[in-house]
Amino acid sequence: MSVIELGFLEKCEPWQVESRLFPSKVGGKPAWLDLENLPTSEQLQCKKCQQTMIFLCQIYAPYEDNVHLSLDNYLSNFHRTLFVFVCRNLKCCQRNNSENVKVLRSSLQRDNKFYSYDPPEDIPNPEFSLSKWVKLCNLCGCLSSKQCSKCKNAHYCSRRHQVIDWKEGHKKECGADISVKRHSKVLFPEWEIITEPEETDIKVATEEEELEKFNQLEKEGKTGTMSDVSETDLDAHATTEKDKVFAKFHKKN
Structure with a gap:
């Protein structure tokens, strides 16, 4: 039996998605994790129009399964958040092209200068301000x-x-x-992402299993770029390959 985390959007107060609470969220401004190593505006430029991309969402995703990590590596990545930015210029959005999207990973050890070592209290804190650091x-x-x-x-x-x-x-x-x-009207509406676990009988491949599959395909010369795949092949795959997990989720909702 596997467990899948389902995400739902909920309305929230601004304080509920502050950096100190390590939120997962959509829209608004990013709740940065590491306040000393932020991407520059140049790093967040769309490669097509050269305008600054806008924050889309972030997922707080600490690597809890530390079986394959050394203790030092685990402690240095105690907090981990993935940030997604996208260009709001519709002309920059093209099929099979990711030059208008950027995904960043930020990690932080548990003992750090920004946040408490212990879990934060889920209550408003008027004294909290990012301007102290950046x-x-x-x-x-x-x-x-x-x-x-x-x-x-x-x-x-x-x-x-x-x-x-x-x-x-x-x-x-x-x-x-x-x-x-x-x-700002430039930003996406802000929502908090709430996750709930759901058991499923569908086997979910581990990261190691997926990597092993990829290495085998690479040996067989079957890992060509998207330009090597015809639109016909893509359409055929899209119409025959069913996402059983999504279909089950869609049926319940």
Whole structure:
């Protein structure tokens, strides 16, 4: 019997998806894990239009099965989060092309300078602020390299995001003694991802088994690029190969 984690989106308060709670979430600004090693705006540029990609989702995925890891490696990767960014320009979204998407992995040892060694309390904490460690873009929440020349309080990852934020509200807020949290139209709606385990009789291959299969295919010369596969072959596979797990999930819902 295998166990599959099912994910569901739930409405949430902003404090419920703060970095200190190690959330899994969709939309809004990224809840960064390692606050000293963030990707630059250049690293988050779409390879097609060169615009900064927008945060899509993140999954808190600590590697709990440490059987195959040394103790040092396990402790240094106690916390692990996967971040997904995507370009919002529809023209950059093309079939079998991932130049408009980027997936990043961030890991952190349990004993670190940002968060408590013990599990955090799931309650609001007004004193928590990422600004203690890093300056983030006022619009998208990514690492900033610029700031508003007038008020010096708002920071930005790019000139484009500064212009958008100015139009969306910073023009009125600039220099005022107020702190306003706005959800930009550039961002995706924010939801918390809640997971629930479900037992299934479908065997789920382990990472080692999948790697062994790949190595065998590589030896047989069957690991060509997508350009080696015709559209006809892809369509035939898509119409004959059934996802039993998804079909079961769809039937229940």
